[in-house]
Amino acid sequence: MNGNLVFLGAGNMAEALVSGLLACNRWPRERLMVADIATERCDHFARKYGVHAMADNAAAVVGADVVVLAVKPQVLPEVLAGVRAKFPPHALVVSIAAGVTTTKIENALGGAVRVVRSMPNTPALVGCGIAALCPGLHATPRDLERAEDLLSATGEVVRVEETQMDAVTAISGSGPAYVFYLMEAMLEAARQLGLSTVVARKLVYTTVKGSAELILKHDLPPEELRRRVTSQGGTTAAAIEVKDRRQVKQAVIEAVLAAHRRAGELSRL
Ligand SMILES: NC(=O)c1ccc[n+]([C@@H]2O[C@H](COP(=O)([O-])OP(=O)(O)OC[C@H]3O[C@@H](n4cnc5c(N)ncnc54)[C@H](OP(=O)(O)O)[C@@H]3O)[C@@H](O)[C@H]2O)c1
The missing domain is CATH 3.40.50.720 (NAD(P)-binding Rossmann-like Domain)
Structure with a gap:
């Protein structure tokens, strides 16, 4: 150019x-x-x-x-x-x-x-x-x-x-904030479990980075990668059971749809 x-x-x-x-x-x-x-x-x-x-x-x-x-x-x-x-x-x-x-x-x-x-x-x-x-x-x-x-x-x-730009805003524009929100919760849980801030940050940040790199490298659906770390009766299964019971996935979907609606409202101003 x-x-x-x-x-x-x-x-x-x-x-x-x-x-x-x-x-x-x-x-x-x-x-x-x-x-x-x-x-x-x-x-x-x-x-x-x-x-x-x-x-x-x-x-x-x-x-x-x-x-x-x-x-x-x-x-x-x-x-x-x-x-x-x-x-x-x-x-x-x-x-x-x-x-x-x-x-x-x-x-x-x-x-x-x-x-x-x-x-x-x-x-x-x-x-x-x-x-x-x-x-x-x-x-x-x-x-x-x-x-x-x-x-x-x-x-x-x-x-x-262009009709899809509000959806892009809701997914990748606001997306980093959704990931940071999850990280905030993981850090608070780590604190309650007695880990030091330094160790907790290292564990959480590297886990998020590594998970993103893993999915990009393997190009497998997230459900599949999740299944691979979820053995029956194990620790991850206990965590997912709470998330499903509290309808976390549904809450995330509703949150993204709310961001999409707001993007539409703002672009019409
Ligand atoms: N940051 C993001 O994540 C992100 C993501 C997607 C899209 N965007 C878009 O990217 C654009 C820039 O965002 P940004 O985060 O880089 O904003 P920013 O850091 O606030 O930069 C905007 C710059 O424009 C200056 N400015 C204000 N009025 C001006 C004028 N009349 N003439 C010339 N310059 C003027 C501002 O100066 P003052 O600070 O003195 O006002 C500031 O230095 C925004 O439209 C935003 O919607 C940002």
């Missing part, structure tokens, strides 16, 4: 993408620029990554080939209004703003702009993210490829229809 790549918003997600792109030499440093109202973020990017950084969004998009929208969703309308007059008509827009539809972005920029919308998640900050992306009305297959190439700097990428 080549051309001038501009990030509007130089926060956590922009940093994950910029550092990922530079680490795998996927974008030349001299063609990368960030714009952020926070001067300390601009200074940080210029110092740490050696990229151009400025406070003026409208000036930053002049000459851009790809513009990544990386500000919070609530400030996006104001940011788009501010760059609209200077926006290069040929530029591809890649939005990572949660819940903002491609139609809203197209309309805010005044028409036939090519937009790819993406939903990343926080493990992107350590290069282990998963991002789903979908095309707007005017985006081409080549635009999707370019966006996929860009986002793969922070992990895996899948393509979906």
